[in-house]
Structures are given as structure tokens and as C-alpha cells.
Amino acid sequence: MALSSCPKCGGHYFETVIKEPSGSRFKVQFIQCASCGCVVGTSEYYNIGALLHKLAEKLNIRLD
Numbered sequence: 259m260a261l262s263s264c265p266k267c268g269g270h271y272f273e274t275v276i277k278e279p280s281g282s283r284f285k286v287q288f289i290q291c292a293s294c295g296c297v298v299g300t301s302e303y304y305n306i307g308a309l310l311h312k313l314a315e316k317l318n319i320r321l322d
Contacts, residue, residue, distance in 0.1 A: 264291035264293065264294060264296050264298065265296065265298065266291065266294055266296035267291060267293050267294040267296065269291045269292065269293035269294065271291070271292040271293065272289055272290065272291060272292055272298065273289075273290060273292045274287045274288065274289055274290075274301070275287070275288045275290055276288075276303060284303065285303035286300050286301070286302070286303060287300065287301040287302070287303055288300055289301065
């Protein structure tokens, strides 16, 4: 299996950091190198699937 590495510094350890980008009303999870902070990906702050299931449950709607 290949070992993921940072495109900027070659580091192998990553972390997620939650930020609200300027001009945005929403938080975003940035996946970044733990050594140099180079962003290698993003993810939504909220898990949309989990939120939909929770809402459907409150509305007594079956999703499966």
C-alpha cells in the first residue's frame, strides 16, 4: 500500500482543521499536512447523510 505524502514538504502525517473561510457562512474541514499546513483536501463540516436521517426520523419518514 502506498504511503500518502504532502505535495509541498513530503510529510506523512495529516490533520483536520475546522475553519470558516472569509466571506463564507459555513464551516469547512480542511485536511492538511501536520508539518507545514499545506491543504490537501476539504470536507463538509456536517455529515449531510446523518443530518438527513435525523430529520427523516423526526418526520417519521423511512429512508430504507
